[in-house]
Amino acid sequence: MRLTILINGSDPTVSHDYAVLWLDTDEHRWSREAHQGIDLPPWGELHDEDGVTTLCAPSAEAPLCTLRGLHVDRKERVSAAQGAAAWTALPTHKPASGFWRLQAVDRQKVRAENSVFGN
Secondary structure, three states: OEEEEEEEEOOOOOOOOEEEEEEEOOOOEEEEEEEEEOOOOOEEEEEEEOOEEEEEOOOOOOEEEEEEOOOEOOOOOEOOOEEEEEEEEOOOOEEEEEEEEEEEEEOOOOOOOOOOOOO
16 A cells, blocks of 8 residues: 655745655555655655654664654554654754645555666
């Protein structure tokens, strides 16, 4: 299953920073599809534990971004449609916070012709 997530800064009326991410819950990977101001790497790995989804760089354990309240269970039910987000702002490496919102859920199994994730 693939989720499309929008992340905004704490006040989108003042700061127009955003990131649009695809979260692949089958492969436990994520990719950045669009962004301005919220600078995350092009892709990485995701971990879902206790209602918190963390986005990490490839082969890294330290989270780059945390999505509170986002959990997908074994029956592919999504726990929430929005919640708090926190990330490390690049290049300053200062903590930043805002909100995430579920934009779309794609339950179809899709095999990409050219996968950004590699094998």
